[in-house]
Amino acid sequence: MPDFPDLPEATIARLPEYLRALHHLAEAGHETISSEGLAAAAGVNSAKLRKDLSHLGSYGTRGVGYDIELLIEQIQSVLGLTEHRAVALVGVGNLGHALAGYAGFGSRGFRIAALLDADTRRVGEEINGLPVRHIDELEALVAEHAISIAVIATPVHAAQQVADRLVAAGVTSILNFAPCVLAVPDNVDVRKVDLAIELQILSFHEHRKASSANGRAALESVPTVTTAKVAAAKLPSGKKASAPSTIRAVITP
């Protein structure tokens, strides 16, 4: 494998899905997996999966498939998950509490090393054994734990100012839960999580399903004309039946 493969963004986004599926397969006692099996477990198409893994120099063995442990190591290495990364969480309100209390980060390569909040009433509260510290300690904690990734779960009005402080302290990756766009220097990566946007996308799909169902219902209200009837409906002069009947006949299974 090249030292650091130049991967398309879409491939990077799918690697964690493959990793999760591979961990499940390993836990279930599997040692190898075909590309079709892994694609199905990760919920992607197998040609796409083979292409993605070929960027890592992983082609599997014909008739055997991919060695699961080896592939886990390769993906973890590319994603930089071979060491537990220290993460700071800023804003320990409703959402921050839930994130801080989530036990699943550890097994996925992350350790929450600092919990920070501006509200002095929250300072000192322990979540999973880690005390909430005042935001004024941000710079010291980032340096102490070599934190390069931070999560922002503050209200929108505080998010940019928190991001600026994080960046000045040396943080270079931010996961932003506040529903706003952050301005950051080019060397800083920001990913945004907005459940409302995800719901709006699902709303679009619901809207589309409803309108195609309405479309079908409207077509079904047109008197049924089968292909045979269309053929029979040819006018004696040889002219074809009217367009609506023809269309209906085409879509009738």
Ligand SMILES: NC(=O)c1ccc[n+]([C@@H]2O[C@H](COP(=O)([O-])OP(=O)(O)OC[C@H]3O[C@@H](n4cnc5c(N)ncnc54)[C@H](O)[C@@H]3O)[C@@H](O)[C@H]2O)c1
């Ligand atoms: N991405 C999503 O899907 C999603 C879902 C729910 C909420 N949110 C967003 O997440 C954020 C948090 O939501 P919540 O319901 O937990 O709010 P919350 O009010 O319960 O918590 C916000 C916390 O941030 C702290 N805070 C405020 N200013 C700060 C600052 N300058 N520095 C450090 N801490 C500061 C507050 O003291 C509070 O504890 C909001 O922006 C909300 O819109 C996003």
